[in-house]
Amino acid sequence: MRLPRFHLPTLREGDGELTGDEAHHAASVLRLRIGARIELFDGRGGRAAATISHVRRGHVAVTIEGVAPSGPQPTPHVILAVAPPKGPRQQVLVEKCTELGAAAFQPLRTERSVVKGGDALQQHWQRWALEACRQCGRDHLPEVRAGAECAAVFDERRAGGFMLLADPSPDAAPPSAWVKDAFGAVEVLVLVGPEGGWTHEEREAAIRAGAAPASLSRQVLRVETAAIAATALLTGGFA
Amino acid sequence: MRLPRFHLPTLREGDGELTGDEAHHAASVLRLRIGARIELFDGRGGRAAATISHVRRGHVAVTIEGVAPSGPQPTPHVILAVAPPKGPRQQVLVEKCTELGAAAFQPLRTERSVVKGGDALQQHWQRWALEACRQCGRDHLPEVRAGAECAAVFDERRAGGFMLLADPSPDAAPPSAWVKDAFGAVEVLVLVGPEGGWTHEEREAAIRAGAAPASLSRQVLRVETAAIAATALLTGGFA
Known part of the structure; x- marks a missing residue:
């Protein structure tokens, strides 16, 4: 049986406290009481075992018993630069890509x-x-960046990074052509345009900045499906 | 601009008619009128151009102008044998896996x-x-099979087919180890268990029937995420 997990940014042996959403989730949603065993993660790869020692409205005190050293985030770091879809499709995008290991949005x-x-x-x-x-069960919390103009993001690619432009046109390279190259990169920036598509100028600007046009599927994917498929393909090379 | 698309199981040059959901979608949701250009697909790979010639409650008459020959469904045919998740997660599963090219559920x-x-x-x-x-824009409609006991499905694998058991245990092979083999198969049956996991007996029965335990991600995926990731990985080898 997996223990319920909570986010606590600083993990140290001894006393700790859950607040805000995490306290609410522990006390009011899961109704955990004194003595309950839980797992904590710091969002940077660290994890600890803990026991609930006190519960009151908005605050849950815990005793932290064992802190496991944090490991680095696996590579390639998949950065999803995405024109947000509408409404509930955003939640599907973020939830699924986090499960699959995306490093940042x-x-x-x-x-x-x-x-x-x-x-x-x-x-x-x-x-x-x-x-x-x-x-x-993931211990690395993906970073969510502030919204930005796409032109600024195109020029942001780091040295040693790989930049893919999700492209539904039939002449874009299929995953079998680009996925191996991407596995060797430290960081892969995946650009996914809006439902209406990139403008001609945006597409050209991305390619000038070094983005490789990449097909993700034979079909024309929705925004969130493209982001999820790219993440599944790029994090699927783990040994 | 992409034309609105409708399903019509039999495509022949000349007069045709949309009924049921398709007529409702054309007339009441999209409010298409006489003269509107649409695209039709038969669900078996065939496609045609058409023009709406008449609209009345529940029926939309069309003139079919050009029928493109239907092509075979691309291989591998991905058959997703899935213990259904709860509520809206089912819709995410079916929608995303259809977009990504799953052949059957x-x-x-x-x-x-x-x-x-x-x-x-x-x-x-x-x-x-x-x-x-x-x-x-997909012209092959995935087949949705009637619910079945998992034991019966394990024994159904066809000759030349490949069977994968989605398995969150750390010793299951990563995608990089199994995806190439799967590309060569005509059919890949992917077994995805319920949120609570396979029982020990189910897991053993699947492996006895020839299923290869396959990891899809470093994290423990939800049912629908596992199905989507498997489909993205298995249909990503197209040339």
């Missing part, structure tokens, strides 16, 4: 974007990522 | 299944698959 503003992606979106995405980490 | 009954999967489930899944085909 970068909401994009593009010419044809319908969803603009301000602070509220960033907060929602961070919460969904955290919930997925709790659930799937 | 086989709802499974297992020891720890919560959702039993009767006729209503089969109908819902078929409708979601059809809606996804309309949307993503």
Whole structure:
């Protein structure tokens, strides 16, 4: 039986405290009581065992018993730069890509974007990522970046990084052609445009900045499906 | 601009008619009128251009102008034998796996299944698959099979087929180890157990029947995420 998991940014042997959403989830949703065994993760790869020592409204005190050293996030780090889809499709995107190991989300503003992606979106995405980490046993919490213009993101590629432009056109290379190259990179920035597609200018600018047009499927995928498929393919090379 | 698409099982040059859900979608949801250009697909790989010639409640008459020959479904045919997750997660599973090219869905009954999967489930899944085909431009409608006991499905593997058991245990082979072999198969049957996992007996029975334990991710995936990741990986080898 897997223990319920909670996020606590600083893990040290001894006394600790869950607050906010984590305390609410422990005390009110799962109704855990004194003596309950739980697991804690710090969001940077660290994990600890703990026991609940006190519960009151909004605060849950814990005794932290064993802190396992944090490991580095596995490579390639998949950074999903995505024009957000509408409504509940955002949650599917963030939840599934977190389960599959995406390292970061970068909401994009593009010419044809319908969803603009301000602070509220960033907060929602961070919460969904955290919930997925709790659930799937992942100790690295993906970073959710502030929304940015796509042109600025195209130019951000790091040295040694790989940049893929999700591209439904029939002449884009299939996964079998690009996935092996990507496995060797430290970081893969995946650019996924809005439902209405990239404009011609955006596509050209991305390619000029070094993005490789990449097909993800024979079909035309929705935004969230493209992000999920790219993450599954790029994190599927683990040994 | 992509044309709106509708399913019509028999495509012949000349007059045709949309009925049921398809007529409703054309007339009441998209509010298409006489003269509107549409695309039709027969669900077996065939496609045609058409023009709406008449609209009345529940019936939309069309003139079919050009029927493109149907092609075979690409291989490997991915058959997803899945213990259905709860509620809206079923829709995410069927929609995403249809977009990514799954050939068939086989709802499974297992020891720890919560959702039993009767006729209503089969109908819902078929409708979601059809809606996804309309949307993503896919001309092959995935088959949705009637729910079956997992033991019966384990023994169903066809000659030349490949059977994978989605397995979160750390000693299961990663995608990089099994995906190439699977690309060469005509059919890949992917077995995905319920949230509570396979029982020891089910796991052993699947392996005895020839299933290879396969890891899909470093994390423990939800049922629908496992099905989506498997489909993305197995259909990602297209040339």
